Amino acid sequence: MAFRLRQKGYRGSITMIGDEVWPPYQRPPLSKKYLTGELARDRLSLKPAETYEENGIELLLDRRVARVDRAARRVFFDGNDDNSLDYETLIFATGGRPRQPDDLGDTLPENIFTLRAISDADAMRERLAPGKHLLVVGGGYIGLELAAVARKRGLKVTLLEQAPRILGRVACSQTADYFRHLHTENGVTLREGVSIESFEGPEQRPSFVKLTEGDEVSFDVAVFGIGLLPNDTIAREAGLECAGGIIVDGWGRTSDPDIRAAGDCARLPYRGDMIRLESVHNAIAQAEHIADDIVCPGGPSYAPVPWFWSDQYDCKLQIAGLNLGYTKVVTRPGTKPGAFSNWYFKGEEMIACDAINDARSFMMAKRWLAVAHRPCPELICDPSWDLAKF
Amino acid sequence: MVKIIYVEADGTERAVDVAEGHSVMEGAVSNGVHGIVAECGGACSCATCHAYIDVSWLEKTGLAEGDEADMLEFAHEPKPTSRLICQIEVTSDLEGLRIEIPDEQA
Known part of the structure; x- marks a missing residue:
């Protein structure tokens, strides 16, 4: 500004x-x-x-x-x-x-983090040593990115999501399914629909959590990505x-x-x-x-075309638009292996697109959203229909 | 340091020194070159660091491939010489590299 x-x-x-x-x-x-x-x-x-x-x-x-x-x-x-x-x-x-966990007091224990600032990342990185066990609380994009980074560094990773599925607030089940599979394949223990009952062990350095289901998960380092x-x-x-x-x-x-x-x-x-x-x-x-x-006052009101991205392992996710209030999702296969996109509709209107390793779909969706174009869901699903020829 | 010449959309030439190992995009942003937005900060995700490479330099910079090429296809006025300059790492080979910046980003 x-x-x-x-x-x-x-x-x-x-x-x-x-x-x-x-x-x-x-x-x-x-x-x-x-x-x-x-x-x-x-x-x-x-x-x-x-x-x-x-x-x-x-x-x-x-x-x-x-x-x-x-x-x-x-x-x-x-x-x-x-x-x-x-x-x-x-x-x-x-x-x-970052939203803080409810029951850990104002100052987090030395091995429990949230991530927002350089100081958080610096402190956390020191503890992300290969072989350690990282507990990620929250299956949103930050939590998933942290899980990916930790796996790359050779840590054991468990991710807990309280809601019935990961990415519940931000993506459709098709996108969530892809990321669940991606993380599981990369060795993350991913548990959905589970809540933490309590942190246990030394107060300044808890070493395991009790889950409401009754079992326990031990950890060396924990990070909260809960909004x-x-x-x-x-x-x-x-x-x-x-x-x-x-x-x-x-x-x-x-x-x-x-x-x-x-x-x-x-x-x-x-x-x-x-x-x-x-x-x-x-x-x-x-x-x-x-x-x-x-x-220079007097211009039109702010009308953004929101977009987001996330990198996890070798996967590139690009999101155009906001899926707020979507009523339907259609999937378009990409032109390369491992590439596809999920398109969100609210009634007849295309409102967002999650593009996975599929930069072309992302770019097209972003452009269409900017001009309020209404592509037909049947055409989007048809891989032989070339986006660039539009 | 390596000298890179950025030609802004209005024809203004900006010759700046960029550290080896940084990207050509970072050289533009940190020197206030107009027309390079680079919203994603170099993750090859936004296509707002689009520029045209002077033809004589293409052999050294290479052409866009993969995701970069896919995004450039939908950029503002792409040409065969288009690159996303966050994907070009500055090396001593590129001393004197000349790039032109379009008048708009995607």
């Missing part, structure tokens, strides 16, 4: 405040190539450090905002009321934090309308016209629903849309 504002000619001062010590960085590699060690820390940075100054963007790192006084248009930093900053426009780009909570506390305390995220309109405006919100922390209108969009694409696109509106 800050760089887009400058690019569009914004002349006011810009200050970015972040509570981490690192300049803004990419988070997706934390559960992928950063955790495996293939990508060094300096390559995570979104921009080189000097470009902030070059663009007149002041970066305040390792600083936490405690509260916002909307009447005075001022933000106050932790602990010290003399320490504050005034604003004309305030942007919440506060992201989210993200939006960082909307400061906004809520400032009296902004929030409902599991900061409520914004199609221009990122909160209930206070001088305050906007973008990315994981915002709840935004999407095709008649109010949703949060946890994706890199949205973090960039929504922020740029808001920056454009600040510099």
Whole structure:
């Protein structure tokens, strides 16, 4: 957002405040190539450090905002009321934090993790030694990616999902079936529909879990991937309308016209629903849309074509659209071995596509969603019908 | 460091030094070259680091293959010289590499 504002000619001062010590960085590699060690820390940075100054963007790192006084248009930093900053426009780009397990207290034991920040990945990597046993709690994309990384490093992996199946919240059963098979084939013990009753062993270093079914699973390291909570506390305390995220309109405006919100922390209108969009694409696109509106108001409302990706073992998953409220799924065989795509329909409307090793289907779906094209399900299922000839 | 010449869509030439082992995409992003979005950060998943390789360099960079070629087929105005530049690793062989950036990404 800050760089887009400058690019569009914004002349006011810009200050970015972040509570981490690192300049803004990419988070997706934390559960992928950063955790495996293939990508060094300096390559995570979104921009080189000097470009902030070059663009007149002041970066305040390792600083936490405690509260916002909307009447005075001022933000106050932790602990010290003399320490504050005034604003004309305030942007919440506060992201989210991992949902924490209920019964482990405020500070997790030393061998139990959640993953969101560089510090989490660094701490976890040290413990992911070959031969150790990793317990993954949660069968969403983060959990599955972590399981894949750990298997690659030679750990024993058990993944527990409380719901009847993995990816229950985000994908159809056909996609889930593929990933269950992929992980099982790669040696992950994957158990669905099981809940943890308690963590057992030393308090600072539990060594096994008791399941509600009665049996036990031992582990050396455990990681929770059970969802993200939006960082909307400061906004809520400032009296902004929030409902599991900061409520914004199609221009990122909160209930206070001088305050906007973008990315994981915002709840935004999407095709008649109010949703949060946890994706890199949205973090960039929504922020740029808001920056454009600040510099040059009056443009159309934000209408994203969401997309996501996940890398697990040698499998590439690309998702276009959101399958919210789907009524039907059809499968298209890919043109290469191991490639296929699941297409989601809501009535007659194609709303999303999970493309597995099938970049062509992903690209076509993304393009169709952008122009609201309604492909016919029967044609999609027909592999002899070439997407490129459309 | 290896010199890479990025030609932005409006014709502006940007010659920048990029570390060996990094990708040609990272060289563009970290030097603020316009027109390279690289949403996925180099995972060959988004097709927003599309660029055209100067024909004389194709032998050294190679042509797009596999997933990369599949995505390029649906990119904005693909050509036979198209590559996703996150998939090109910078090596000393590429000193002086010249690439042109399209006016739009997928």
